Amino acid sequence: MDPAVLARIGNLELVSRVVADGFINGLHKAPYFGASVDFAEHRGYVPGDDIRRMDWRLWARTDRYYIKNYEAETNMNFSVLLDVSKSMDYGSRGITKLEYAKIVTACLTNLVHHQRDRVGFCAFDDDVVEHVPPSAKHMETVLHVLERLKPGTKPGRLKEPLHKLAEHFGRRGVLVVISDFYDDPQTIVEAVTPLRFRGNDIIVFHVLDPTELEFGFNDAQPFEDLETGEQMPVVPEAFREEYRSLVQAHILALQQAFAAVRVDYTMLDTSKPLDFVLYKYLGSRQKLRQAR
Amino acid sequence: MNFLAPLFFMAMAGLAIPVLLHLTQREKNQIMRFPSLMFVRRIPYQSVRRRKIHNWLLLFVRMAALAMIILAFARPLIGREDASVAPGQGAREVVILVDTSYSMGYGARWEAARAAALAEVGRLTAADRGSIVLFSSGAEIVARSTNERERLTAAVSTAAPGSGGTRYAPALKVAGSILADSKLPQREAILISDFQRIGWRGEEGARLPQGARLTPVPIQGGSDAPNIGITTISMARSTFSNQERVSVTAGAVNRSDKPVSGSTIALDVDGVPVESKPLTLAPGASTSVTFAPFTVRAKNMRGTVRLAKDALAADNAFNFVISPSEPLRMTVLDRGGAPALYLARALAIGDAPKFAPTTKSADALSDEDLRVSAVVILNDSAVSTALARRLHRYVEQGGGLIVVAGPRATWPQDVDLLPGSIGNAVDRSRSGNSARIGGIEFGHQIFEAFRAPRSGDFTMPEVFGYRAVSAVPTAQVLARFDGGSPALLERRLGRGRVLLWATTLDRAWSDLPVSPVFLPFIHRTVRYAAAYQEPKPWLIVGQVLDPTLVSSTRTTQRVVLTPSAKRLALNDEGSEVLELTESGFYELRGREGEDIPVVVAANVDSSESDLTPIDPKEITAAAVGVPGGAGGNTGPGVPLTPEAQEKNQRMWWYLLLVGIALLAADTIISNRMSKA
Numbered sequence: 001m002d003p004a005v006l007a008r009i010g011n012l013e014l015v016s017r018v019v020a021d022g023f024i025n026g027l028h029k030a031p032y033f034g035a036s037v038d039f040a041e042h043r044g045y046v047p048g049d050d051i052r053r054m055d056w057r058l059w060a061r062t063d064r065y066y067i068k069n070y071e072a073e074t075n076m077n078f079s080v081l082l083d084v085s086k087s088m089d090y091g092s093r094g095i096t097k098l099e100y101a102k103i104v105t106a107c108l109t110n111l112v113h114h115q116r117d118r119v120g121f122c123a124f125d126d127d128v129v130e131h132v133p134p135s136a137k138h139m140e141t142v143l144h145v146l147e148r149l150k151p152g153t154k155p156g157r158l159k160e161p162l163h164k165l166a167e168h169f170g171r172r173g174v175l176v177v178i179s180d181f182y183d184d185p186q187t188i189v190e191a192v193t194p195l196r197f198r199g200n201d202i203i204v205f206h207v208l209d210p211t212e213l214e215f216g217f218n219d220a221q222p223f224e225d226l227e228t229g230e231q232m233p234v235v236p237e238a239f240r241e242e243y244r245s246l247v248q249a250h251i252l253a254l255q256q257a258f259a260a261v262r263v264d265y266t267m268l269d270t271s272k273p274l275d276f277v278l279y280k281y282l283g284s285r286q287k288l289r290q291a292r
Numbered sequence: 293m294n295f296l297a298p299l300f301f302m303a304m305a306g307l308a309i310p311v312l313l314h315l316t317q318r319e320k321n322q323i324m325r326f327p328s329l330m331f332v333r334r335i336p337y338q339s340v341r342r343r344k345i346h347n348w349l350l351l352f353v354r355m356a357a358l359a360m361i362i363l364a365f366a367r368p369l370i371g372r373e374d375a376s377v378a379p380g381q382g383a384r385e386v387v388i389l390v391d392t393s394y395s396m397g398y399g400a401r402w403e404a405a406r407a408a409a410l411a412e413v414g415r416l417t418a419a420d421r422g423s424i425v426l427f428s429s430g431a432e433i434v435a436r437s438t439n440e441r442e443r444l445t446a447a448v449s450t451a452a453p454g455s456g457g458t459r460y461a462p463a464l465k466v467a468g469s470i471l472a473d474s475k476l477p478q479r480e481a482i483l484i485s486d487f488q489r490i491g492w493r494g495e496e497g498a499r500l501p502q503g504a505r506l507t508p509v510p511i512q513g514g515s516d517a518p519n520i521g522i523t524t525i526s527m528a529r530s531t532f533s534n535q536e537r538v539s540v541t542a543g544a545v546n547r548s549d550k551p552v553s554g555s556t557i558a559l560d561v562d563g564v565p566v567e568s569k570p571l572t573l574a575p576g577a578s579t580s581v582t583f584a585p586f587t588v589r590a591k592n593m594r595g596t597v598r599l600a601k602d603a604l605a606a607d608n609a610f611n612f613v614i615s616p617s618e619p620l621r622m623t624v625l626d627r628g629g630a631p632a633l634y635l636a637r638a639l640a641i642g643d644a645p646k647f648a649p650t651t652k653s654a655d656a657l658s659d660e661d662l663r664v665s666a667v668v669i670l671n672d673s674a675v676s677t678a679l680a681r682r683l684h685r686y687v688e689q690g691g692g693l694i695v696v697a698g699p700r701a702t703w704p705q706d707v708d709l710l711p712g713s714i715g716n717a718v719d720r721s722r723s724g725n726s727a728r729i730g731g732i733e734f735g736h737q738i739f740e741a742f743r744a745p746r747s748g749d750f751t752m753p754e755v756f757g758y759r760a761v762s763a764v765p766t767a768q769v770l771a772r773f774d775g776g777s778p779a780l781l782e783r784r785l786g787r788g789r790v791l792l793w794a795t796t797l798d799r800a801w802s803d804l805p806v807s808p809v810f811l812p813f814i815h816r817t818v819r820y821a822a823a824y825q826e827p828k829p830w831l832i833v834g835q836v837l838d839p840t841l842v843s844s845t846r847t848t849q850r851v852v853l854t855p856s857a858k859r860l861a862l863n864d865e866g867s868e869v870l871e872l873t874e875s876g877f878y879e880l881r882g883r884e885g886e887d888i889p890v891v892v893a894a895n896v897d898s899s900e901s902d903l904t905p906i907d908p909k910e911i912t913a914a915a916v917g918v919p920g921g922a923g924g925n926t927g928p929g930v931p932l933t934p935e936a937q938e939k940n941q942r943m944w945w946y947l948l949l950v951g952i953a954l955l956a957a958d959t960i961i962s963n964r965m966s967k968a
Contacts (some may be wrong), residue, residue: 092323097327182330212327217324223325223329223332225326226327227326230329243335
């Protein structure tokens with residue numbers, strides 16, 4: 001469904017249900033969706049391990065002691081960290097980046113809630129604006145906070161709020177960071193990386209409007225930076241090619257930098273349907289599992 | 293086509309603005325808000341130029357609008373061949389200014405001036421109009437803007453030098469007003485004068501209208517003829533054998549470059565020669581001559597100091613009027629009719645004028661006493677209501693009243709005359725408690741002489757007692773005791789003055805009578821109360837004759853007999869003044885023929901006899917702004933009338949309208965383009 005149409009519905013609960021349910025109904029056809037197993041791995045017995053977790057069958061076959069490790073987080077923590085800075089309040093196709101991100105957040109939260117996981121939510125610009133701790137009962141709260149969430153009035157900064165939030169996520173879980181990442185790639189990675197220190201899995205969604213990617217303006221006119229208020233005259237036809245290359249270079253740099261720290265990076269175009277986001281999410285989850 | 297403000301063409305450089313705007317920024321739309329200019333900022337800024345002009349029409353409209361507005365401000369001036377006349381052509385408005393000051397009587401100057409004026413009249417054509425203005429210290433239009441040459445000729449022929457001094461500014465102002473009213477294309481003022489420096493003080497405002505010419509016609513010559521004049525005289529009175537005698541000293545000056553020898557200076561009084569003396573003067577030298585004293589026998593004796601005849605006769609005679617000095621009559625009302633010692637002694641010393649006090653008791657005051665007295669002094673007396681009312685009438689008619697409020701002074705409450713109500717006595721007789729006089733209004737005529745340092749100290753006399761006085765609103769407190777209570781108050785009522793002194797004029801309450809300031813204080817107070825003014829022995833021609841200046845009596849003089857035996861009646865309803873225009877003796881008489889006429893001597897201004905000339909260019913430069921004498925008509929054509937000038941410059945108005953219309957078109961085109 002077109003994100004602009006979803007944005008006009010207004011009710012995030014309804015939107016997330018529509019998107020998530022439709023997505024789940026089609027999951028069985030998905031070729032790359034593997035079964036979820038509890039068993040994770042074997043490892044060698046060390047003194048002190050609980051002998052109830054010993055794999056006696058393997059001992060019988062190999063005469064060696066192995067411990068079976070199971071996936072402990074059957075009910076994992078899931079939180080979305082949403083950038084609500086002024087630059088997110090931009091949209092050229094009937095939906096702003098923030099609205100798109102809110103729908104993404106609602107859908108992911110709905111999807112995760114269906115899996116009995118605990119859901120939480122954080123909004124930030126240059127500081128933490130909203131914080132809903134992860135809980136199995138917080139689905140409604142998250143949607144409510146999302147409903148009344150307004151774009152911030154301050155320029156966005158990742159480092160301080162994310163470092164502050166990193167202190168709160170003590171239990172391992174999945175953290176989704178949604179932002180337009182208007183900053184130096186290295187600075188962005190340095191801001192996001194601390195979230196991984198407690199063993200969290202990080203998924204980064206880089207939300208951009210198609211205009212930000214293509215710079216499809218025609219008339220020479222002064223441009224105003226939404227975050228700083230700075231104005232400068234711009235002749236798009238003279239700037240366009242170079243701008244595009246700079247944006248692509250930025251995206252590539254983010255991809256490489258996040259890959260280096262094992263953070264899953266996905267660029268979201270607000271003109272693309274939301275199903276793509278969910279596929280991307282679950283696909284990345286699958287890949288993570290395979291990699292573990 | 294010419295331009296009045298061609299500097300505005302520098303603004304044509306502004307025409308490049310639309311082109312540059314067009315090439316750099318086609319449109320200034322609304323500001324585009326963009327999430328972040330992070331990447332845009334990284335693009336190296338380069339001068340982004342539009343390489344082609346997209347909208348020629350818009351560019352042309354904007355440039356044309358700017359050009360039209362700049363042209364309008366440059367004030368184009370179209371050719372004026374049709375509206376002007378060639379130089380030296382067209383009718384003339386000519387104002388001939390003829391100097392009739394008495395210096396024009398020097399040698400043959402007046403004849404030369406009259407000939408020059410007649411020659412100017414002769415040059416007038418039938419289309420020209422001429423005016424004759426005779427001027428000295430003032431200006432008189434004897435013929436105004438007429439083409440009747442006979443009338444102009446007669447006006448010049450009958451004119452003669454008067455007794456006035458030379459002043460050019462009034463004449464130029466009159467000429468300016470005549471020329472300003474003229475519609476003729478050529479306007480000219482011709483100034484015929486001996487151009488004395490004394491007549492020009494660089495007066496502002498004496499300017500001719502734009503485009504008018506001023507042609508000076510200097511009348512010189514005869515400067516080698518001797519010219520001596522009497523500058524002033526002084527009179528010293530003395531008494532000899534109970535007769536008053538006056539000795540006259542006259543000052544004479546030789547204003548020519550030639551020495552004077554063998555001349556005479558003589559004094560005659562009432563037509564009788566008193567003395568004649570020889571006079572010898574080097575060039576530019578002055579001297580004084582003292583004549584033998586003569587006896588002043590009657591009022592208004594007419595004296596004249598005469599010099600022998602020379603090239604300038606007007607300054608050879610100096611007239612004066614002398615009368616026996618008249619004492620200032622006054623009545624002192626004292627208790628018991630005996631004169632108060634200190635007051636009587638003080639009044640006995642007066643010299644200019646002499647005081648003639650008559651001391652009476654308050655009950656003995658007669659109407660005749662009031663009629664002849666200029667001042668009545670109430671010296672610590674009780675006043676009845678009847679007497680107070682008589683004094684009230686007396687003051688209203690111009691009399692002076694001095695009330696000395698000692699311990700016995702009373703004043704009836706129902707007669708509102710005094711400047712303050714007399715209250716209880718204040719005793720300051722205890723040792724060290726005496727009052728002092730302070731808070732003096734030194735700007736007042738009475739105390740003016742005591743203003744300077746060491747000119748009398750009023751704080752020294754001690755006052756041991758005084759009457760508390762509360763001033764009425766219309767009164768002026770001239771001095772106060774140190775406690776703040778008024779010491780001397782003044783009130784004007786009708787034509788008279790009332791002074792109230794709150795302590796005694798003897799030593800009963802004050803030691804003021806034995807202080808140095810007592811005598812001048814009493815004299816000045818009495819003179820002020822009497823409104824006394826010294827009679828002037830002569831006036832200067834040009835001054836205004838005010839009967840009150842020459843007569844201290846309260847009678848009104850209504851008819852004036854001039855030195856040339858003209859009889860002038862002063863207007864009953866208008867001002868009672870007359871400007872002196874002749875040197876000699878003026879007589880003032882009552883309409884009904886009073887017995888003693890008042891005589892006033894009038895003399896010419898002696899400074900006028902200084903014939904030092906001024907460069908006429910100085911006057912013409914000030915009058916028309918151009919040293920050559922022509923203002924604004926030195927170009928190829930004759931100045932236009934203001935209407936024609938406005939017509940020739942009107943094009944700027946249309947250019948401005950076209951410019952505004954183009955700007956409106958630009959707005960419409962721009963709006964349509966932006967909508968498209």
